[in-house]
Amino acid sequence: MTRTNIQIAALAFTLIVSAQMHAQSIRATITGGDGDGKCTFEVQVDGAADIEIQGDRGLIRQLSGQPAQWRRFVCNQPLPNNPGQFRFKGIDGRGSQQLVRDPNSSGGVAVIRIEDPKGGAEGYTGDIEWRGGSNNFGYSGGIGNWETGRMPNGNWNGAISNREALNICRTQVMESRNIPGNRVTVRRGQVEPDGDSRVDFTFRNAKGVTKKGFCTVSSTGQLVQFQLEGGRNTSRTSWAQALSLCQDEASRNWGVSAGDVRVQHGLDPGNGSYLVNYQAMDRNQRIRTGTCRISATGEVDQFRRQ
Numbered sequence: 001m002t003r004t005n006i007q008i009a010a011l012a013f014t015l016i017v018s019a020q021m022h023a024q025s026i027r028a029t030i031t032g033g034d035g036d037g038k039c040t041f042e043v044q045v046d047g048a049a050d051i052e053i054q055g056d057r058g059l060i061r062q063l064s065g066q067p068a069q070w071r072r073f074v075c076n077q078p079l080p081n082n083p084g085q086f087r088f089k090g091i092d093g094r095g096s097q098q099l100v101r102d103p104n105s106s107g108g109v110a111v112i113r114i115e116d117p118k119g120g121a122e123g124y125t126g127d128i129e130w131r132g133g134s135n136n137f138g139y140s141g142g143i144g145n146w147e148t149g150r151m152p153n154g155n156w157n158g159a160i161s162n163r164e165a166l167n168i169c170r171t172q173v174m175e176s177r178n179i180p181g182n183r184v185t186v187r188r189g190q191v192e193p194d195g196d197s198r199v200d201f202t203f204r205n206a207k208g209v210t211k212k213g214f215c216t217v218s219s220t221g222q223l224v225q226f227q228l229e230g231g232r233n234t235s236r237t238s239w240a241q242a243l244s245l246c247q248d249e250a251s252r253n254w255g256v257s258a259g260d261v262r263v264q265h266g267l268d269p270g271n272g273s274y275l276v277n278y279q280a281m282d283r284n285q286r287i288r289t290g291t292c293r294i295s296a297t298g299e300v301d302q303f304r305r306q
Contacts, residue, residue, distance in 0.1 A: 025057060025059045026057070026073045027073075028056040028074060028075040028078070029074045030056060031074060031076045036131045037133075038075065038127060038129045039079060039128050040072070040127050041058060041070075041072070041073050043124055044068060044121045044124075046065045046116055046122070047063070047065010047068075048062075048065060048114065049062050050111050050112070051111070052110070052111050053079055054079065054103075055078040055218070058070065066121065069121075079108065080103075080133035082134050083103055083130030083131075084131045084132040086102060087129050095114065095122065096117075098112065099112055109286065165188065165217045168217050169201055169214075169226075170201070172253075176226065179205065183203050184202075186201045187200045189214060195218065195219040197216070197218075198214055199215045212228075213301075226303045227301060237296055241294075242276055243263045243276055244263075246278055246300070247261045247262075247263045250263075250288075250303075254280045254282050255282075255283065260281045260282075262278065262280075263278045263279075264277045275292070276294060277290075278290055288305065289306045290305045290306045291306075
């Protein structure tokens with residue numbers, strides 16, 4: 001990556017990093033029950049914000065004005081990637097609520113845009129509803145079953161099986177390290193209080209060196225975190241190399257070309273490693289953001305999706 005490209009990426013990324021600082025996520029309260037699916041959200045908005053819903057997670061992305069706040073997010077079941085007869089209905093709020101992205105055309109993500117025209121915060125409530133659907137997902141970029149390249153077909157409570165969690169992590173190791181599956185060993189770790197599962201892994205790289213680390217997988221099959229325990233070496237990676245390594249890692253993880261990924265210097269962890277912010281345009285033209293932690297020896301120790 002040339003110095004000019006790095007400078008351009010840094011300038012273009014400034015607003016994205018600023019927006020990330022105001023992004024707020026929440027895990028839905030799942031009430032359970034069969035039949036049609038429904039989620040109700042309530043937020044406080046002063047300006048404009050996008051409400052993103054995927055599975056059992058909600059995220060606020062601030063567009064303008066003061067930071068929006070979650071009040072509640074309740075679903076009887078997680079939103080599937082391909083919901084049948086999907087519909088959105090704004091319940092209350094003085095401004096406008098509009099569905100700007102349907103989950104069937106954006107990889108399972110519903111996006112509702114709220115615009116509050118007056119000064120001061122206002123409460124907004126909305127419902128998304130659907131009838132049936134599936135969790136099939138059309139690419140194998142580190143999320144999904146390593147044998148089929150699809151999202152696991154979990155139950156309505158969003159709980160994937162142990163085997164599916166292991167396979168999701170195995171896929172990530174295979175694709176990010178470019179090694180065959182017979183060199184990867186995965187083991188189920190502890191379940192976090194929010195329902196996320198830790199999967200520990202070990203693998204042998206092309207030089208025959210054994211490495212280890214862990215993945216965090218949500219109950220609905222999303223890869224939340226990938227972390228590798230790196231080694232030490234006397235030759236230190238440069239900032240330019242760290243940026244390129246993160247760009248390549250994000251490219252592999254999101255299944256897009258390196259040209260669709262922009263990177264920027266992050267905070268200095270103070271231990272010789274590098275923290276790099278990235279912005280990727282996925283196959284559905286949706287902006288994806290996150291961070292990489294690059295070791296002093298050039299290993300991608302951690303890859304995060306925001």
